[in-house]
Amino acid sequence: MGRFRGGLRCIKYLLLGFNLLFWLAGSAVIGFGLWFRFGGTMKDFSSEDKSPEYFYMGLYVLVGAGALMMAVGFFGCCGAMRESQCVLGSFFTCLLVIFAAEVTTGVFAFIGKGVAIRHVQTMYEEAYNDYLKDRERGNGTLITFHSTFQCCGKESSEPVQPTCPKELLGPKNCIDEIEAIISVKLQLIGIVGIGIAGLTIFGMIFSMVLCCAIRTSRDVI
Numbered sequence: 001m002g003r004f005r006g007g008l009r010c011i012k013y014l015l016l017g018f019n020l021l022f023w024l025a026g027s028a029v030i031g032f033g034l035w036f037r038f039g040g041t042m043k044d045f046s047s048e049d050k051s052p053e054y055f056y057m058g059l060y061v062l063v064g065a066g067a068l069m070m071a072v073g074f075f076g077c078c079g080a081m082r083e084s085q086c087v088l089g090s091f092f093t094c095l096l097v098i099f100a101a102e103v104t105t106g107v108f109a110f111i112g113k114g115v116a117i118r119h120v121q122t123m124y125e126e127a128y129n130d131y132l133k134d135r136e137r138g139n140g141t142l143i144t145f146h147s148t149f150q151c152c153g154k155e156s157s158e159p160v161q162p163t164c165p166k167e168l169l170g171p172k173n174c175i176d177e178i179e180a181i182i183s184v185k186l187q188l189i190g191i192v193g194i195g196i197a198g199l200t201i202f203g204m205i206f207s208m209v210l211c212c213a214i215r216t217s218r219d220v221i
Contacts, residue, residue: 011213012080015206019076022203025196026069032192033063036185061108062189065101065196072098076203080210088211095200095207102197109190117182121175128153128174131160151177 072094079087127141143163146152151174152164 011206011210012083015080015203015210016077018203018206019073019080022076022199023070023073025199026066026073029066029069029192029196030063033060033066036189061101061105062193065098065105068094068098068101069196076207079207083210083214085211085214088207088214092204092207092211095204099197099200099204102193102200104193106190106193106197109186109193113183113186116186117179120178120182124174124178128160131163135162145174145178149174149177149181 072091075087075094076091078084079091123141124145127145131142142160146160146164146168150165150168151172152168153160153171154173154175157164157171
């Protein structure tokens, strides 16, 4: 009986440690998603009429999952400390929801990468063509693209030279830069999503083992 209680205590502390790690991971995920959305390469598009919502969709899911992770981390600590089967069962369900959300984000980031890149490239081509049709009016979207991706034009920068960043050294094809940068961003989002999904598996295992151990201990008593 003493060994059983010792094992139960060990599992409880493992779950508490997991929840602390999970809470910190949730904070990091929120910061990561918000930085990508408002402080990274894509921040300037939030004020444009045409923004790459397809790209942002994965970030919204990621930030939402991060907020849920922080709440669930606290919730799991309460369940472990009180040794409540009901709370631990609810904790397991929440982890399952987070797992599904993170896997969705990861799959979206890897499989939907080509669609997101083409969407942003199409936005650029539309802004590029609009500028060539009416050079006098100017084009804020084109300037935003050039400033954000640090590029200028397509095959040649001469047709849109007035909209190019002054600090840009040498020609850079915006179509190629968009593909390279968006690809890296989505890969990072995918890695974070899949990594967090893997972490939740351990939480589900710990919660179920502790729940079963609590039930067994009560049956013995």
